[in-house]
Amino acid sequence: MLRSGEGNQFRILDSLKSGTRLEVLQEGENSGYTKVRTQDGQEGWVLSRYLSNQPIARDRLAATQKKLEQTESALKEARDQLQSLRQQRDELASSEQSLQSRAGKLSSELDRIKEVSSNALTLDRRNRELQESNQQLKKEVEVLTAENERLEAKKESDFMLLGAGLVGLGVLIAIVLPWLKPTRKTDNWA
Structure with missing residues (x-):
């Protein structure tokens, strides 16, 4: 819950969903609240124990x-x-x-x-x-x-x-051989 001041007695400005990104502006002294700004520019206070880095x-x-x-x-x-x-x-x-x-x-x-x-x-x-x-x-x-x-x-x-x-040689023999042979004398008259 986003409140207008530090404490439960202040009015609720907005109901914040878990995981909403917030910009920390100031930490309260001994009150347990922290001043924050939402992404749409709304400012308020939130219990510090609900905040996480x-x-x-x-x-x-x-x-x-x-x-x-x-x-x-x-x-x-x-x-x-x-x-x-x-x-x-x-x-x-x-x-x-x-x-x-x-x-x-x-x-x-x-x-x-x-x-x-x-x-x-x-x-x-x-x-x-x-x-x-x-x-x-x-x-x-x-x-x-x-x-x-x-x-x-x-x-x-x-x-x-x-x-x-x-x-x-044959011719020579034929010629020479008759000459070498003794001739018989024969009478042709007989």
């Missing part, structure tokens, strides 16, 4: 409930975010395992490539040696083929010469 319990409860709702909403968001982060973590773990497996395969492939490449110089040298050897063998085959053809031609010419020599 804190909001009333109903307002504090409403503020606490609102804060609780906000906290629950933030908690729900945090849980959703945690679930999302767990899924991302699981995906990353799976991806990491895949990458580690691939890295192992690539490492094995790299080792094999290193081994092959270390033999590459030896293989290249051996390849050049085999190519040179192949070239020499081709030259030898060409030489032997030419020699074989020459020998075939010589064989034919030798055969022809032998045949000609035998024919010549």
Whole structure:
């Protein structure tokens, strides 16, 4: 109750509801009353024991409930975010395992490539040696083929010469042999 003076004997100016904001103007001496001003500018006296620096319990409860709702909403968001982060973590773990497996395969492939490449110089040298050897063998085959053809031609010419020599010998024998043979004298008159 807002009164016109310090005490119950003064008239009531307004009936104040619990939680009404008041501006303290003056505290009474030993009367237990405080002079206040309402938000609409009305001034009067109120028992000091009804005044509080804190909001009333109903307002504090409403503020606490609102804060609780906000906290629950933030908690729900945090849980959703945690679930999302767990899924991302699981995906990353799976991806990491895949990458580690691939890295192992690539490492094995790299080792094999290193081994092959270390033999590459030896293989290249051996390849050049085999190519040179192949070239020499081709030259030898060409030489032997030419020699074989020459020998075939010589064989034919030798055969022809032998045949000609035998024919010549046969003719010579046919001519000389009758001369060498003693001839008998025969009488043609008989």
